[in-house]
Amino acid sequence: MDDQNKNLILATVLSFLVILGWYTFFPPPEPAPVVEPAVNETVATGDTAGAPVAGGAAATDAAATAQIAEAEAPKAPRIDIDTPRLSGSISLQGGRIDDLSLKDYRVSIEDDAEIVKMLSPVGEPGAYYALYGWAPGAGLAPDEVPGANTIWQPQGDNTLTPDTPVTMTWDNGKGLTFSRTIAIDEDYMFEVTQSVENTSGNTVALAPYGTLARHGEPAELKNFFILHEGVVGMADGELTETDYSSMPDFDVDPREGKAEVTQVAESGWIGFTDHFWMSTLIPESGQAFKSIAKYDDRRDIYQTDIVLPTVTLAAGQSSEVTTQLFAGAKEWATIREYEAGGVSGFIDSIDWGWFFMLTKPIFWLLHNLNQLIGNMGWSIIGLTLIIKAILFPLAYKSYVSMAKMKELQPQMEELKKKAGDDRQAIQKGMMELYKKEKVNPAAGCLPILLQIPIFFSLYKVIFVTIELRHAPFFGPFQDLSAPDPTSIMNFFGWLPWAGPEPGTIVALVFIGILPLLLGISMFLQQKLNPAPTDPTQQMIFAWMPWVFMFMLGGFASGLVVYWIANNTITFTQQYLIMRSQGYTPDIFGNIKSGFKKTPKTDKK
Secondary structure (H helix, E strand, O other): OOHHHHHHHHHHHHHHHHHHHHHHHOOOOOOOOOOOOOOOOEOOEOOOOOOEOOOHHHHHHHHHHOOEOOOOOOOOOEEEEEOOOEEEEEEOEOOEEEEEEEEEEEOOOOOOOOEEEEEEOOOOOOOEEEEEEEEEOOOOOHHHOOOOOOEOEEEOOOEEEOOEOEEEEEEOOOOEEEEEEEEEOOOOEEEEEEEEEEOOOOOEEEEEEEEEEEEOOOOOOOOOOOOOOEEEEEEOOEEEEEEHHHOOOOOOOOOOOOEEEEEEOOOEEEEEEOOOEEEEEEEOOOOOEEEEEEEEOOOOEEEEEEEOOOEEEOOOOEEEEEEEEEEEEOOHHHHHHHHHOOOOOHHHHOOOOOOHHHHHHHHHHHHHHHHHHOOHHHHHHHHHHHHHHHOHHHHHHHHHHHHHHHHOHHHHHHHHHHHOOOHHHHHHHHHHHHHHHOOOOOHHHHHHHHHHHHHHHHHHHHHHOHHHOOOOOOOOOOOOOOOOOOOHHHOOOOOOOOOOOOOOHHHHHOOOHHHHHHHHHHHHHHOOOOOOOOHHHHHHHHHHHHHHHHHOOOOOHHHHHHHHHHHHHHHHHHHHHHHHOOOOOOHHHHHHHOOOOOOOOOOO
């Protein structure tokens, strides 16, 4: 490999290191969301989310002056939720879905760890809940429609299961009877049917709505640039993502309690997404609605709403509308089924990132390998083999080109002796030599360049997707989404005590077995070629494997497994291909030369 080729590789790797380091320590700010013209759609409330108001700006302004007072949530009766995957309850105060736990997921890998609690009622830390109602329009006062504190009356069964929906009713005492039926499937999708019957003798206008309210930012907020957390929504095929800190983003005061409103013509949804969990309000496909997101800084409440078109009911008329609520884990297979069932673009609620054209097929392949193999660690290794097989034609040309470059090494050295210090003559002579021998000096860099987006895509897949959460490999590696739990301090897991806490300086210094294997594999791959003649380049290349070892040591262990497998396969491919071209890399000689001042030149 000549100096020009090594310079290109060196520049590529250093650029990769700089980009990785910069984005790790200085994550870029999220772009400001596009804000629709401000429409004052919400009513300020006491302790819980405000309800949207129907009937246009005039009705909204009138309702805003008469704020709905809400006291601390009393101990209202509850309806139990019991499904194969969910447990919890629904409060009859407001009909809130505010108590929900995920039976299949625990907060840690310990056997006695608590199951994940997703929704919590008002009064508990991090209150997070869904509520539904009717926004008052012409002919109605706010207290004549069910609100966040309305006490509903249960009808029939008091346990919500996939086989037994529950129904609750409320009569406003002035001729309007409201009914709400909640059903649920085997996974995470609620179906909420709201109806109203008008026997008041007057014509009234009102609009059905659904609300997700979150008191404060989630305690488990990662605030990591590679992951989106906050509001996620789809509006007629356009995905929007808004961080909590940018919700909404106005010039004067980014948290003045106003709403960001989007008019959706026929298909969409909106909600909150966490690292692994999500809640989403979903109108029926083809239904127009207003998608609203806002932050109330007075009460530290984040809120998303769906407001359906206002209906006008004459005396004796009734109206009914059905919407859905997803509340659960962001499982690829489950979300894909919901998308196939009519929830437009739902698979994009998973944060696939900039390289979505790579992350989606990479995850699809990894998911199917895991279905076949039954072990995510071996599936990552299998994925690496397939990726290397796909790139093999390019790698073959690259390594053949590198072998030919070795054959030209004596001629290059002779050219340098003749040209002396005339670098222009050296470059011109080399280009003529490459052209004559039909050698592309940049061919050896192409596999490296292709590995960078693949690396970032796999990192995204391993960090973001729930399928890697708590996924075991073998022995001490019981969570491939977490850093290597072993350490030199516990003799790489053989001694009966835990290693240092991941993410600490001690864990960075006393690395585990996977980062060590990563460094060794990079070192051996590097020694397929002699060290560069330039002392500065020689020093940088000598340190590079160990810099990567410490830098990637704190990454998800699944990513380190991929990198080790990739290095091992690359080493084997390069060694065999170069030998097939008549060039035998002197690996041990190159290792020895690394300890000398003058690098050793390989022999054919």
